Amino acid sequence: MIPVYHQTDRTIIRMTYLLIALGGALGSVSRYWLSGVVAHRIGETFPWGTLWVNVSGCVVIGFIATLTGPDGRIFAGSDTRQFLMAGICGGYTTFSSFGLQTLNLLREGDWLRAAAYVIGSVVLCLIGVWLGHLGAAVLNSTPGH
Numbered sequence: 001m002i003p004v005y006h007q008t009d010r011t012i013i014r015m016t017y018l019l020i021a022l023g024g025a026l027g028s029v030s031r032y033w034l035s036g037v038v039a040h041r042i043g044e045t046f047p048w049g050t051l052w053v054n055v056s057g058c059v060v061i062g063f064i065a066t067l068t069g070p071d072g073r074i075f076a077g078s079d080t081r082q083f084l085m086a087g088i089c090g091g092y093t094t095f096s097s098f099g100l101q102t103l104n105l106l107r108e109g110d111w112l113r114a115a116a117y118v119i120g121s122v123v124l125c126l127i128g129v130w131l132g133h134l135g136a137a138v139l140n141s142t143p144g145h
Contacts (some may be wrong), residue, residue: 019079023087029059031092057093061085061100 034056035049042048064084068076076084089096098121105114 016079016082019083020087020090023083023089024091027088027091027093053095054095057089057096058099060092060105061089061096064089065100093134 031053035053038049038052039047058122065071068074068081068084085097085100102117103112105111107115
């Protein structure tokens with residue numbers, strides 16, 4: 001069955017996407033800026049900027065999720081949470097979502113799935129980067145390039 005949306009439903013859905021897009025833009029610009037500042041101050045021999053962004057993003061999403069969650073001190077509507085968590089934090093670093101999802105699995109006592117998620121994410125993402133690298137290397141070495 002195909003869901004039927006009324007005009008107001010479509011407007012709400014579009015507004016949510018716009019809020020997430022705006023948050024994503026703010027988050028990605030913040031990531032670029034902070035990563036550059038950290039790399040400039042500490043050096044670029046190790047990806048300190050990226051590490052700093054990933055850790056700080058995890059701190060921020062954990063704080064927001066708990067503070068505005070069902071048992072939290074501050075009520076935040078769905079759009080506000082999406083703007084902050086999927087938008088800003090997601091644009092800033094998707095590692096924050098990974099950290100929050102892993103924490104949720106651990107809090108539910110699902111240690112096996114949490115471990116599988118961590119190991120699977122790291123291994124599969126590294127394989128993905130490697131496959132992407134190989135594909136681009138093949139294109140780069142194709143005659144007529």
